[in-house]
Amino acid sequence: MAAKSAVKRMRVAALYRYPVKGFTAEECEALSIVDGGRVAGDRVLGLRFANSAAAGEEWGTKHEFVALVNTPGLARLQLRFDHLSLRLRVTSGREVVLEETLDDAGRKRIAAAIEGYVLDLPENPLSSRPDRLPLRVVGDAITPRYQDDRAGLVTLHSRESLAALAATANSPDLSEHRFRSNIAIEGAEAWEEQTWVGRKVRIGDVAFEVVSPKTRCLATHANPLTGERDVEVMRILPKAFAAEKPTFAIALTTARTGGVIHVGDEVTLGGAGNSHRLAP
Numbered sequence: 001m002a003a004k005s006a007v008k009r010m011r012v013a014a015l016y017r018y019p020v021k022g023f024t025a026e027e028c029e030a031l032s033i034v035d036g037g038r039v040a041g042d043r044v045l046g047l048r049f050a051n052s053a054a055a056g057e058e059w060g061t062k063h064e065f066v067a068l069v070n071t072p073g074l075a076r077l078q079l080r081f082d083h084l085s086l087r088l089r090v091t092s093g094r095e096v097v098l099e100e101t102l103d104d105a106g107r108k109r110i111a112a113a114i115e116g117y118v119l120d121l122p123e124n125p126l127s128s129r130p131d132r133l134p135l136r137v138v139g140d141a142i143t144p145r146y147q148d149d150r151a152g153l154v155t156l157h158s159r160e161s162l163a164a165l166a167a168t169a170n171s172p173d174l175s176e177h178r179f180r181s182n183i184a185i186e187g188a189e190a191w192e193e194q195t196w197v198g199r200k201v202r203i204g205d206v207a208f209e210v211v212s213p214k215t216r217c218l219a220t221h222a223n224p225l226t227g228e229r230d231v232e233v234m235r236i237l238p239k240a241f242a243a244e245k246p247t248f249a250i251a252l253t254t255a256r257t258g259g260v261i262h263v264g265d266e267v268t269l270g271g272a273g274n275s276h277r278l279a280p
Helices: 072-076 104-119 159-169 192-196 233-240
Strands: 010-017 026-028 030-034 046-048 078-082 087-092 095-101 136-138 154-158 183-186 200-203 206-215 247-254 259-262 266-269
Touching: 010 030, 010 259, 046 104, 072 104, 087 104, 095 104, 104 136, 154 159, 154 192, 159 183, 159 192, 159 233, 159 247, 192 206, 192 247, 206 259, 233 247
Parallel strands: 154 183
Antiparallel strands: 010 026, 010 183, 010 266, 030 259, 046 136, 078 087, 087 095, 154 247, 200 206, 200 266, 206 247
16 A cells, blocks of 8 residues: 655744834734734834925835845844833944934934945945934834735745745855744745646634735845845746746735744645645
8 A cells, every 4th residue: 555645744944023114123922913914013114314205203104214135234233122122232242333212312313324334335325314313212122014015914924935036146145034934834845836726725723814925125135144245036936936027935925814823833825725724
């Protein structure tokens, strides 16, 4: 009798959130998913240009902020944010760039410290655009608001897709941190997640709907340790995965309500003809 083929099991390999838009990740054992499809504590703050079209705390595009897309040198900073005390610490190697609480005076000092750091970088969006100064710290430090999409959305990629891209790029150490996803999974086929658009995915006890593929930008060219633009990801991606635009990862929203997901949670795919169908 022929042996039964092994059932493929997909699982969560890593979870990330990014408290300050454009800065380093927090690696987490669990993430709370807010109803509507955002990660609690994710992109709750940002450093916005003075001439931003958005007013107050409103959402705005990445091009209205100091972010990796325009300031790759941000990758050299290490950020720690205490979500309870609302205290932010940023270091560069052993040097403390800032350590402040998010009161009005602290926000001004944070903005001034980052402004000074960015202006000293050879590639920065401020030196030739004085109308972007002074920077402003926006966000209430609680509400996830400054994702790339106005709708927020949770992002996911498979490490198999990452390995396929790394092979095409001839860069075996290509880091998933370039792509700033919330969820990294293992156990899928390379690029399989790109076929899930329009379907449902369950991660642990949370049901998601896959909304769209993620189109990438120049932020992915920045080495997440050195801040140098060292791999032309946008040029290489279409060679690794044929798509109309350079594509890596997918965007999800909650199918019904949110909940908590954990590293190690099983990932199951719903949809017609799939043995791991989600409950309606």
